[in-house]
Amino acid sequence: MDFALLLEYAWVLLVLIALEGILAADNALVMAIMVKHLPDDQRKKALFYGLAGAFVFRFGSLFAISFLVDVWQVQAIGAIYLIFISLNHILKKFVIKKEANSKETVDKPKKQSGFWMTVLKVELADIAFAVDSILAAVALAVTLPLAPLPNIGGMNGGHFLVILTGGIIGLIIMRFAATYFVKLLHRKPGLETAAFLIVGWVGVKLAVYTLAHPALGILYEGFPKLPAWKITFWIVLVGIAVGGWFLSKDKGPLPHSDETEDALEKEEDLLNQQ
Numbered sequence: 169m170d171f172a173l174l175l176e177y178a179w180v181l182l183v184l185i186a187l188e189g190i191l192a193a194d195n196a197l198v199m200a201i202m203v204k205h206l207p208d209d210q211r212k213k214a215l216f217y218g219l220a221g222a223f224v225f226r227f228g229s230l231f232a233i234s235f236l237v238d239v240w241q242v243q244a245i246g247a248i249y250l251i252f253i254s255l256n257h258i259l260k261k262f263v264i265k266k267e268a269n270s271k272e273t274v275d276k277p278k279k280q281s282g283f284w285m286t287v288l289k290v291e292l293a294d295i296a297f298a299v300d301s302i303l304a305a306v307a308l309a310v311t312l313p314l315a316p317l318p319n320i321g322g323m324n325g326g327h328f329l330v331i332l333t334g335g336i337i338g339l340i341i342m343r344f345a346a347t348y349f350v351k352l353l354h355r356k357p358g359l360e361t362a363a364f365l366i367v368g369w370v371g372v373k374l375a376v377y378t379l380a381h382p383a384l385g386i387l388y389e390g391f392p393k394l395p396a397w398k399i400t401f402w403i404v405l406v407g408i409a410v411g412g413w414f415l416s417k418d419k420g421p422l423p424h425s426d427e428t429e430d431a432l433e434k435e436e437d438l439l440n441q442q
Contacts, residue, residue, distance in 0.1 A: 184305055219342070231321065313393075314326065317329070366408050
């Protein structure tokens with residue numbers, strides 16, 4: 169591959185790593201909270217099953233999508249799903265949460281799930297996060313120039329490697345750097361909103377790619393690869409990221425007593441024993 173092509177691939181991979189970091193931190197945080205009520209020995213097993221499930225579902229999703237990536241119906245479902253989770257997150261954070269906070273509520277103790285039910289919930293969460301991660305990666309990768317590599321399934325080898333690398337890095341972040349990302353999100357809470365806005369914007373990109381599919385022809389087939397559209401996409405994406413960083417009030421370090429930090433630290437301690 170020539171230098172310009174390598175540079176474009178490296179840029180997309182860099183953006184994907186940053187996005188994977190936020191999504192992986194969310195995944196790790198959910199896992200930590202889901203299993204924190206279990207005894208230490210059961211928590212260790214549940215976390216092991218959760219990480220194993222994350223690995224299996226991410227790579228399973230990747231290999232499945234590599235054969236379906238050129239099916240416009242799959243592209244359309246993926247675009248709708250990414251836009252949905254983006255809007256769903258924003259509505260929950262800024263509309264539903266505010267309404268809930270405006271009402272006086274009394275927390276009722278919840279019955280905690282047993283070991284296997286907890287494992288099932290963790291695996292279901294893994295499936296959802298795997299789909300989020302792979303679809304976002306696909307939407308970023310599919311409009312890259314074709315690399316001189318053999319196809320894997322119905323996907324160009326270069327695109328496949330970008331998505332695969334992003335998935336592996338997401339798992340590494342989930343395993344080793346989740347606490348750091350959770351602390352960063354606590355200090356800069358706007359980054360989480362920015363990440364989900366980027367997910368929605370990536371969904372728009374996938375929608376544009378779908379509308380230009382030859383089977384639909386709603387947009388000109390070469391539109392997703394036009395320099396004007398690519399420049400517009402990246403300017404908006406970088407603008408969202410920069411806005412999320414600078415417009416988010418720095419809340420300072422995460423208090424040591426915070427239960428989410430304690431849960432994540434205990435998760436890391438247990439996993440380091442494996």
